[in-house]
Amino acid sequence: MRWLERFRMAVLALFRRERETARLNDELQFHLEQQASENVAKGMSAAEARSAALRRFGNPTVLRDEARSTWSWNWLETGVRDVRYGVRTLARSPGFALIAILVMALGIGATTSLFTIVRAVLLKPLPFRDPGKLVMVYERFRASTGDGFNVVSPADFLDWRAKTHGFEDMAAWRDYGFNLTGEHQELPEVVVAAGGSSNLFSVLGVAPALGRTFTTEEDQVGANHVVMLSWSLFQRRFAGDPSILGKTIRLDTNSYTVVGVLPRWFTYPDSLTQLWVPYAQTFTTDEYAAHDNHQSHVIARLRPDVSAVAATKEVSALQYRLHEANASKPVAEDAVYRPMIDDVVRDVKTPLIVLLCAVGCMLLISCLNVSNLLVARSAMRRKEVAVRGALGGSRLTLIREQMTESLLICSAGGLLGLVISVLATRWLAGHWQALPRADAVQMDFGVMAFSIGLIFLTALLAGLLPAISSTGSGVLAALQESSRSIGGSASRATLRKVLLTAEIALTVILLVLAGLLFKSFLHLRTSNLGCVTNGVLTMKYGLPEKQYDTREKVTAFHEAVLERVRHLPGVRAAGLVSRAPGDGWEGDRVFTIPERPSVKFNLQNDALTRVVDPGYFSALQIPLISGRFFTAQERLTHDSYIIVSKQFAMQFFSGDRAVGKHIDVFRGGKTGTFEIIGVVGDTLWDVTQPSKATMYFPILSGIPSETSGATIVVRTAGDPLALSVPIQKQVGALDPALPVYDVLTLQQIVGNSTASQSFSATLVLAFAALSLLLAAIGLYGVLSYLVTQRITEIGIRIALGAQRSEVLRLVLLDGLRPVVVGLLIGLAGGAAAGALIRSVLYGTSPLDPVVFVTMIGSLLLTAIVACAVPAIRASRIEPMQALRTE
Amino acid sequence: MGKPSDLVQGTLDLLILKTISLEPKHGWAIAKRIQQISNEVLQVQQGSLYPALHRLEQQGWIRGKWSETETGRQAKFYGLTAAGRTQLEREKESWSRLSTAINLVVEAG
Numbered sequence: 001m002r003w004l005e006r007f008r009m010a011v012l013a014l015f016r017r018e019r020e021t022a023r024l025n026d027e028l029q030f031h032l033e034q035q036a037s038e039n040v041a042k043g044m045s046a047a048e049a050r051s052a053a054l055r056r057f058g059n060p061t062v063l064r065d066e067a068r069s070t071w072s073w074n075w076l077e078t079g080v081r082d083v084r085y086g087v088r089t090l091a092r093s094p095g096f097a098l099i100a101i102l103v104m105a106l107g108i109g110a111t112t113s114l115f116t117i118v119r120a121v122l123l124k125p126l127p128f129r130d131p132g133k134l135v136m137v138y139e140r141f142r143a144s145t146g147d148g149f150n151v152v153s154p155a156d157f158l159d160w161r162a163k164t165h166g167f168e169d170m171a172a173w174r175d176y177g178f179n180l181t182g183e184h185q186e187l188p189e190v191v192v193a194a195g196g197s198s199n200l201f202s203v204l205g206v207a208p209a210l211g212r213t214f215t216t217e218e219d220q221v222g223a224n225h226v227v228m229l230s231w232s233l234f235q236r237r238f239a240g241d242p243s244i245l246g247k248t249i250r251l252d253t254n255s256y257t258v259v260g261v262l263p264r265w266f267t268y269p270d271s272l273t274q275l276w277v278p279y280a281q282t283f284t285t286d287e288y289a290a291h292d293n294h295q296s297h298v299i300a301r302l303r304p305d306v307s308a309v310a311a312t313k314e315v316s317a318l319q320y321r322l323h324e325a326n327a328s329k330p331v332a333e334d335a336v337y338r339p340m341i342d343d344v345v346r347d348v349k350t351p352l353i354v355l356l357c358a359v360g361c362m363l364l365i366s367c368l369n370v371s372n373l374l375v376a377r378s379a380m381r382r383k384e385v386a387v388r389g390a391l392g393g394s395r396l397t398l399i400r401e402q403m404t405e406s407l408l409i410c411s412a413g414g415l416l417g418l419v420i421s422v423l424a425t426r427w428l429a430g431h432w433q434a435l436p437r438a439d440a441v442q443m444d445f446g447v448m449a450f451s452i453g454l455i456f457l458t459a460l461l462a463g464l465l466p467a468i469s470s471t472g473s474g475v476l477a478a479l480q481e482s483s484r485s486i487g488g489s490a491s492r493a494t495l496r497k498v499l500l501t502a503e504i505a506l507t508v509i510l511l512v513l514a515g516l517l518f519k520s521f522l523h524l525r526t527s528n529l530g531c532v533t534n535g536v537l538t539m540k541y542g543l544p545e546k547q548y549d550t551r552e553k554v555t556a557f558h559e560a561v562l563e564r565v566r567h568l569p570g571v572r573a574a575g576l577v578s579r580a581p582g583d584g585w586e587g588d589r590v591f592t593i594p595e596r597p598s599v600k601f602n603l604q605n606d607a608l609t610r611v612v613d614p615g616y617f618s619a620l621q622i623p624l625i626s627g628r629f630f631t632a633q634e635r636l637t638h639d640s641y642i643i644v645s646k647q648f649a650m651q652f653f654s655g656d657r658a659v660g661k662h663i664d665v666f667r668g669g670k671t672g673t674f675e676i677i678g679v680v681g682d683t684l685w686d687v688t689q690p691s692k693a694t695m696y697f698p699i700l701s702g703i704p705s706e707t708s709g710a711t712i713v714v715r716t717a718g719d720p721l722a723l724s725v726p727i728q729k730q731v732g733a734l735d736p737a738l739p740v741y742d743v744l745t746l747q748q749i750v751g752n753s754t755a756s757q758s759f760s761a762t763l764v765l766a767f768a769a770l771s772l773l774l775a776a777i778g779l780y781g782v783l784s785y786l787v788t789q790r791i792t793e794i795g796i797r798i799a800l801g802a803q804r805s806e807v808l809r810l811v812l813l814d815g816l817r818p819v820v821v822g823l824l825i826g827l828a829g830g831a832a833a834g835a836l837i838r839s840v841l842y843g844t845s846p847l848d849p850v851v852f853v854t855m856i857g858s859l860l861l862t863a864i865v866a867c868a869v870p871a872i873r874a875s876r877i878e879p880m881q882a883l884r885t886e
Numbered sequence: 887m888g889k890p891s892d893l894v895q896g897t898l899d900l901l902i903l904k905t906i907s908l909e910p911k912h913g914w915a916i917a918k919r920i921q922q923i924s925n926e927v928l929q930v931q932q933g934s935l936y937p938a939l940h941r942l943e944q945q946g947w948i949r950g951k952w953s954e955t956e957t958g959r960q961a962k963f964y965g966l967t968a969a970g971r972t973q974l975e976r977e978k979e980s981w982s983r984l985s986t987a988i989n990l991v992v993e994a995g
Contacts, residue, residue: 002969005946013944023952024940027913027962031932034914057932066933070941 013071024067028060082404089405096377097409099777100370104413104458106770107366109420110359112451116425118352119450120441122345127265127440129205133302134340137170137315139294139332150332152298154283155291156322157197160298160335164318166311167300171200173269174296176282178251179544179739180237180275190542190741191233191274193251195282203301204268210234211245211260219278221285226278227256231264233274251277252544253737267439269297269344286669291322292329292590299340312337330590330606344436350840351760357833358513358767361506363458365771368503369778370462374406375496376785378470385470399467406463407456414455421451432759469495496782500775501822507768507775508826508859509833514761514768515851516834516844521761523843524754529581529746530683530691531620535572536713536746537720538580541731541738543708551636551702557734558699558710562613564730565714570723572715575616576699578609580711581683582749586610589695591665593652594673607648608685608692611699611707617643617680619715625649627659627678630698634677639701643678648693665695668703687750688757688842713746720745760840772859776866783815783870794874795882808875815867823859827852898930898938900981903947903966903974910951910965913939939964947973 012020032053039049057063068074090097125131138149139156152160157172173196181188198219201208209231218226227249229238238244248255256277267273279296280288287293302308316335323333342349378385385398422443429441541561548554558576565574579586590606614630616622625646634641642663649658658676665674674697682691699707712731716723724743731740744752751758787794794807834846844851905911905919916939917930942948947970950962966974 002946002967005949005967005969006944009944009946023962024936026960028936030912030959030961031914031936033959063933063936067936067940070937070944072944 010072014073014076017073017077020071021064021068024064028057028064028067032057032060079404082401083408085401086404086408090408093377096373100373100409101413101416103366103369103774103777104410104462105416105420107359107363107417108410108414108451108454108458109417109424110767111356111363111454112417112421112447113424113428114352114356114359115450116421116443116447117428117435117441118356119446121435121437122341122349122352124437124440126268126341126344128340130301131340133168133304134204135300135302135308135312135337136340136343137298137300137312137335137337139319140334140336141330141332142334148336149338151294152296153291153293153331154279154288154296155293156319156331157296157298158288159322160315160318164311164314166303166306166314168303169199169203170298170300171197171203172279172296172298173197173200174279174282175269176277177542178275179253179542179737181250181253181737188737188739190540190739191251192272193275193277194269194273195279196276197279200279200299203299206263206266208260209263210242211258213260214276214278219280221280221283221288223278223281225251225254225256225281226259227251228260228262228276229258230262230274230276231266232271234261251275252542253546254544265439267437270436271439291326291331294330300337308337308339347756348435350837351756354513354517354837354840355760355763358510358764361510362767362771362774363454364461365503365506365510365774367458367461368499368506369774370406370409370458371465372496372499372503372778373781374402374463374466375469375499376781378402378466382470402467402470403459403463406467407459410455410459410462414451414458418448418451432756465495465499496785497818500778500782501818501825503775503778504819504822504859504863505826505829507771508823508855509829510764510768510771511855511859512827512830512851513833513837514765515855516837516841516846516848517757517761517764519848519851520841520844521754521757524687524757525750527684527687527843529687529750530681531581531622531746532715533746533750535716535718535720536620537716537723537727537743538583538711538713538746538749539724539727539740539743540709540711541740542710543704543738545704545708548708549704551704553702554704554707555635555700555702558613558702558707560734561712561731562615564734565712565727568723568726568730570717572717573615573619574712574714575619576611576613576710577616577713578611578699578707578709578711579685580713580746580749581620581685582687582746582753583685583711585685588692589665589667591663591695594662594664605652606693607644608694609697610694611697611701611710612643613699616696616713619713620683621715622683623681625679625681626657627676629678629680630696630700632700634698635700636702639698639703640672640674641677641698642674643680643696644676645682645691645694645696646679647682647691648695649679651693663695667697668701668706687753711742757840757842772862775859776862779815779819779863779866780869782818783811783867784873786814787811787870787874790874791877791882794877795879798877799879799883804875807877808871811871811874812864812867815871816863819860819863819867823856827856830855897981898934899942899947900974900977901928901930902935902938902942902964903970903977906948906964907966907971907974910963912955912961912963914961916964942970946970 032050035053035056036046036049039052040046044052054060126134128134136149137152137160139152140148141150144150152172154172157170161170173194176193176195178191178193179188180191196214198214198216201213208228211228213228214226218224229244234240234244242261244258245260246257248257250256262276300311302311312335319331319335320333323331345352388398389395425441425443429435429438432438435441543554543557548557562574562576565571586608588606588608592605612630614632614634617624617629627643630641630643644658652658653661658679661676662673663676664671667674680696683694684691685694697706699710701707712727714720714723714727721743728740728743731738797807798804830852831847834841834848838846901920902916905916905923911919913932913935917932917935920928920930939948939950943950943964946967948964949967949970950964952960952962955961
């Protein structure tokens, strides 16, 4: 029953505290009375008896406090008292409190946001069964200059799966796209699709929300057409009606039976993928059997007893045999793997980590700043603290009180920061388009726990140093010193300068990082695409091969579109290309040069492929370097002519005249010989990547498998987007079932591909600017404090004849010393940090002099401004007034 | 023997529990009683008595109850709880073990 008794006491102590305290007083009072009456019995007078009793008894208040301290909830009581003190002290200087809270809110809010995103994107396991066992397997060409992870050909994948046994199972998928139409003239649209092997969903451990996945029989070339819908397409286009199962939809005018719907959370490989068809059905028989036709991603599930390294080794050995057997073709020598999670986040990992480090730096700067402000305040309260210490306030109590103050600031800041972070996270996840798994980003208990931890950590960081330093020994010194202070407290000033130096060093690192990222971003935005980018509109269409099944039909459609578009008002020039500059890789082919025969396949003889119409180059003002453009003569089967880019001519004909030479390349189902008739200027396929040698084939050859997809590029007189509807109408007039998609200006295309860089550069720059502001506040605070401390000294100096300019110089130099030290440390740190982020810098050296000079300049300028104000104030001190303030 | 000796560390709890084991008493009476029984040798300081009483109460060994004294004044009377009685036995045992041990050391040749 003891626990019951204890519980009763605890409840009493908590809820009846006032009454219990009154009773305690009463109890002690009773004791005193007993003592007094005993004294009276001994013969004392009443007054004498009372004072004797009190003497014997001791200080009743202390006694009461001691008795009370044994009650439960005592810690709560002390806590509440500390908080009340803290709030009162903070309320006495609301300006300081507000600045400190805002500073912490920004720091904690930004850090929490970034942590939320990093956690969801990088740390949270993929939403698949036992995701740690999933790896992606790629081919690797030994001569490759890329990242070494090359997509896989279907035949390689089939052999890997059939002939190796290190993995539990292997599945493959590839990107695909369809024109989606209904059975009854519904609006056509282009959908991003993917082809997945029949075992893909079981390897991932994904069960369909409705219906079933693909069967092995369906995963064959030419098998019955079936399709699985993504949840978003199911809801959007079919209103979430389950009766769609078993019905047919039209993809590229072929009928596909809907067999299943994927769950809502399934957004692999990205949330744009709208539907899935069986892997094999996305190939022709020849393509499916090809070892040199690379486009697939292979997902493998590890066996419990076989490591990824061992399993991949077996695959790699097989791949080498395949390479030997296909020596004349581009078949890779090795296979390599990486964990699936790394594969999903590969593009954002470094930027995210850079951003997280940047906010970490900013948070640290915020802490240092608050710490600095607290030191200043504790210096003002030094006498108070000393008096309390002398009267018996324990050091722990004093430290605890100051810590409560910093905890209050950090908690208020943290709460505010949490609100900021909820908004910021939502905004970030919504606007960062390249962010994979953005749908997984959400605030949850983990994040809450993180930010609460952050609040305590920052409170500790910001509060401990000032608390310890201000309550330290030297109570006597403080009391003496306050009687007449001439030099100020040197040690306190040193502490503040050290804090300041650290703050400045961190700021410089951030500034350098931001500068580098921003310069690299600017470099991307202004990099020359190789063609005119102003006023160019692009839009795509893809002719379904079922209807447009002959060269004549395809060519006729392309020519009709161009004819109509060129006659629209506002169109200066129009052309067709399979993919516009800056819009991506599309495809590449290896080739041989008959003039220079080589027995073995050479990986280096590889170039991007594009198909273009005769007017494309002049429409985009891509310069002709030698030879000529296509004419309407290079059409249909009279198509053995190509135009190459300047880089192609330099790389493969090393400056010799390329025009008139030939290449052998696989095209339209067979290898043919093509004559080079012209050399044109280089264009970039992606602004973040170096240019690559390119071959242009005539689109008017009309081979359905090679030329059915086209991008209309239109150079306009006015606003390009104003023409988008008229052009779409012209296409619609030719074929109402043909959807037009990706209507974008060339500048938007460039903008999209640099959106990620723009994001990280802008964010880091914002963090750096904030840090600079914080550093300026810190600097100003420290120097103002120092000047206040030295008023008397400066007054005496001036009274004794010191020049005011001399005083100005003295104070300014005093403030700038920690700046210069911090700057030097920060520059070293910035150089190191720059080297670490080299991989996300484009066309910018980590030691870029422009960036460094700009950043040093802006920091020094800010520092001088922040120092000048207190320095000027010091030089204006009136000696008489200064000496009187004592 | 000059001034009354201080209590042996940790024995105050035992003394309090023992003193109120027969009937509930208030603080003043407890102090007086200890002083009397020990022939004025043991002086309980008020500074330690009341904190000790409140600590014992929080722990559930004793229970305070307000009632009238012979003079009609309200006072807080402390009595043993069931758990307190067990605790008293435990404390007694450990005390006798301790004092025997100390005796052994002190009396040893």
